[in-house]
Amino acid sequence: MHYVSAEGLTKSFGVNPLFNNISFHINEGDKIALIARNGVGKSTLLRILAGQETPDKGKLFVNKDVTVALFEQDPHFDETKTVLENIFSSNNPIMTVMREYEAAIEADNGEKITECIGKIDELGAWDYEAKVQQILAKLNIHHLQNVVSSLSGGQRKRVALAKTLIDIGFEHQHTLLMMDEPTNHLDVAMIEWLENYLNQESITLLLVTHDRYFLDAVVDEIWELERENMYTYVGDYENYVEKKAARIESELASIDKAKNEYRKELEWMRKQPKARTTKSKSRQDNFYEVEARAKQKIEDAQVQLQVKMSRLGGKIVEMKKVYKSYGDLPILKGFDYNFSKGERIGIIGKNGVGKSTFLNILLGLEPPDSGKVNVGDTIVFGNFSQQGLVIKENMRVIEYVKTFAENFPLANGGSLTAAQFLELFLFTPDKQYTYLNSLSGGEKKRLQLLTILFTNPNFLILDEPTNDLDLPTLAVLERFLTEYQGCVLIVSHDRYFMDRLVDHLFVFEGNGVVRDFPGNYTLLRLEEKEKEKKQGAGNKPQEEKKVEPMSQPVTSNLLPVTNTTPTKKLSFKEKQEFEQIEKAMPKLEAEKVALAEQMSAGNLSFDELKKISDRMIAITEELEAKELRWLELSV
Numbered sequence: 352m353h354y355v356s357a358e359g360l361t362k363s364f365g366v367n368p369l370f371n372n373i374s375f376h377i378n379e380g381d382k383i384a385l386i387a388r389n390g391v392g393k394s395t396l397l398r399i400l401a402g403q404e405t406p407d408k409g410k411l412f413v414n415k416d417v418t419v420a421l422f423e424q425d426p427h428f429d430e431t432k433t434v435l436e437n438i439f440s441s442n443n444p445i446m447t448v449m450r451e452y453e454a455a456i457e458a459d460n461g462e463k464i465t466e467c468i469g470k471i472d473e474l475g476a477w478d479y480e481a482k483v484q485q486i487l488a489k490l491n492i493h494h495l496q497n498v499v500s501s502l503s504g505g506q507r508k509r510v511a512l513a514k515t516l517i518d519i520g521f522e523h524q525h526t527l528l529m530m531d532e533p534t535n536h537l538d539v540a541m542i543e544w545l546e547n548y549l550n551q552e553s554i555t556l557l558l559v560t561h562d563r564y565f566l567d568a569v570v571d572e573i574w575e576l577e578r579e580n581m582y583t584y585v586g587d588y589e590n591y592v593e594k595k596a597a598r599i600e601s602e603l604a605s606i607d608k609a610k611n612e613y614r615k616e617l618e619w620m621r622k623q624p625k626a627r628t629t630k631s632k633s634r635q636d637n638f639y640e641v642e643a644r645a646k647q648k649i650e651d652a653q654v655q656l657q658v659k660m661s662r663l664g665g666k667i668v669e670m671k672k673v674y675k676s677y678g679d680l681p682i683l684k685g686f687d688y689n690f691s692k693g694e695r696i697g698i699i700g701k702n703g704v705g706k707s708t709f710l711n712i713l714l715g716l717e718p719p720d721s722g723k724v725n726v727g728d729t730i731v732f733g734n735f736s737q738q739g740l741v742i743k744e745n746m747r748v749i750e751y752v753k754t755f756a757e758n759f760p761l762a763n764g765g766s767l768t769a770a771q772f773l774e775l776f777l778f779t780p781d782k783q784y785t786y787l788n789s790l791s792g793g794e795k796k797r798l799q800l801l802t803i804l805f806t807n808p809n810f811l812i813l814d815e816p817t818n819d820l821d822l823p824t825l826a827v828l829e830r831f832l833t834e835y836q837g838c839v840l841i842v843s844h845d846r847y848f849m850d851r852l853v854d855h856l857f858v859f860e861g862n863g864v865v866r867d868f869p870g871n872y873t874l875l876r877l878e879e880k881e882k883e884k885k886q887g888a889g890n891k892p893q894e895e896k897k898v899e900p901m902s903q904p905v906t907s908n909l910l911p912v913t914n915t916t917p918t919k920k921l922s923f924k925e926k927q928e929f930e931q932i933e934k935a936m937p938k939l940e941a942e943k944v945a946l947a948e949q950m951s952a953g954n955l956s957f958d959e960l961k962k963i964s965d966r967m968i969a970i971t972e973e974l975e976a977k978e979l980r981w982l983e984l985s986v
Contacts, residue, residue: 352379360409371579382556387576389793422530426511428499435495505536563847666727673722681863698842700859733808749783792819809837817845
């Protein structure tokens with residue numbers, strides 16, 4: 352089915368053209384990535400397709416049977432309403448009854464719950480309820496009655512993502528889902544779940560992302576906006592890089608050919624008399640076409656990073672027996688580590704396990720509860736934090752940079768003015784006099800990186816550096832960090848970025864446990880999958896081992912028959928224990944069956960489901976322990 356057609360779309364902001372005369376088509380089932388430098392118009396194009404903006408020229412056709420859903424980088428909410436009200440804000444009948452149902456459960460209103468259950472039965476919406484619960488659980492969204500204005504930036508992003516995924520689940524089947532950087536503020540487990548979700552669902556997708564593993568896992572076609580044009584590449588990111596290099600090489604060869612032709616035609620034009628009435632009109636027209644081709648510039652401008660790193664002494668950083676907790680939540684339990692010259696360490700772990708707190712302790716921004724952090728005298732930290740730039744009102748880019756220094760020393764012994772250094776970071780002279788609050792998210796990130804490098808650091812701490820950076824800038828940053836001689840500590844959910852750069856990982860496993868893993872993220876995932884495989888293979892023989900030695904008949908669920916007696920001589924205490932186990936196990940099994948029935952009924956809220964699920968896990972573990980003890984006493 353044909354979803355979208357665009358012919359000759361053109362859009363400019365003032366005198367700056369974003370794209371000119373581009374055409375494309377989107378069909379049902381297409382999964383497309385849109386990439387470009389920051390400020391070229393990716394987000395603008397998505398808003399045009401969503402009907403939020405209009406092109407300057409061109410035609411846009413969206414099939415009347417297609418719903419267009421847009422997930423934006425900066426989500427908009429009704430700040431006075433709760434998470435629940437914002438997620439279920441649609442007037443769709445199913446969404447309305449789901450909102451009423453969740454609210455009734457929160458209020459423990461039995462009469463209203465019964466009424467909602469009847470409506471859900473009529474609409475056949477229990478499948479939607481299960482999908483909603485899955486999305487909320489996987490994105491770690493709880494406390495639905497919290498007001499949205501109280502949420503952090505990451506929480507807001509996850510709520511917006513949940514709302515988008517839930518909305519398209521309730522719409523009719525023909526939906527074009529457009530997502531602008533959906534993986535920002537998601538941990539690795541959430542990103543991997545989202546990959547699977549978008550692959551399993553019949554979704555037509557147009558995606559803007561800097562996460563190259565996510566891109567390869569989800570899309571099969573790449574569109575690039577460059578020099579006002581759109582270029583299409585079928586295949587993965589590696590294929591795109593190869594094909595783009597071949598395209599640029601071909602274009603450069605074509606320009607060289609046009610330059611040779613231009614020189615000949617220019618000579619011919621100069622030889623002609625001023626009165627050109629007799630001159631060939633077609634040749635004159637052709638001359639101007641050749642001139643345009645010859646003067647075309649293939650600008651592949653890239654951020655250039657050449658810093659004069661401060662000298663590193665023999666002592667870097669020592670962390671000795673560092674403890675840190677927030678109330679009952681342990682972050683570090685006796686952490687010990689001596690950093691070495693040139694180390695590249697990645698930090699991974701779920702959101703909320705203390706990664707940012709660890710960085711703050713290392714930087715001296717937050718004290719540990721106990722232990723020591725000894726920093727070498729020569730260490731100059733460069734802290735690229737998630738907080739980003741501290742925006743100063745009515746300050747231009749060039750003025751902001753000059754607050755750090757007027758000149759910047761280079762590795763080759765020379766120096767650059769602040770204006771020259773800004774140009775290396777693709778800030779044109781005009782852009783340098785733009786006010787800070789007018790910069791795009793990616794431009795702010797680029798400026799933040801510039802100001803950090805201005806201090807000549809020899810120990811870089813990068814907390815989610817890839818968020819909002821475009822792919823070309825990321826590639827340059829990766830090359831710079833590969834050649835960087837100082838220490839690098841990276842917190843990132845960008846698996847590709849981590850795999851390219853780190854030598855080993857600090858894995859924050861929760862409860863204050865930090866494991867030093869000797870490899871990159873991919874190697875860690877391979878190890879984890881191998882462990883899961885072994886655990887899965889080990890469970891089956893263990894169950895068989897329980898059954899075979901038993902001399903007395905048992906029920907199919909490994910519960911003992913009530914008249915079973917042990918075959919060996921037991922002490923008085925063991926007899927009592929054996930009898931208590933025989934009484935307890937049927938009760939636990941009955942409770943387990945009852946809980947399973949409650950879960951399958953489909954009328955529970957998320958919190959109730961979580962509570963029951965936790966109880967099921969506890970019962971299963973208790974039953975296994977009692978079964979093993981029962982076997983020991985009965986043989």
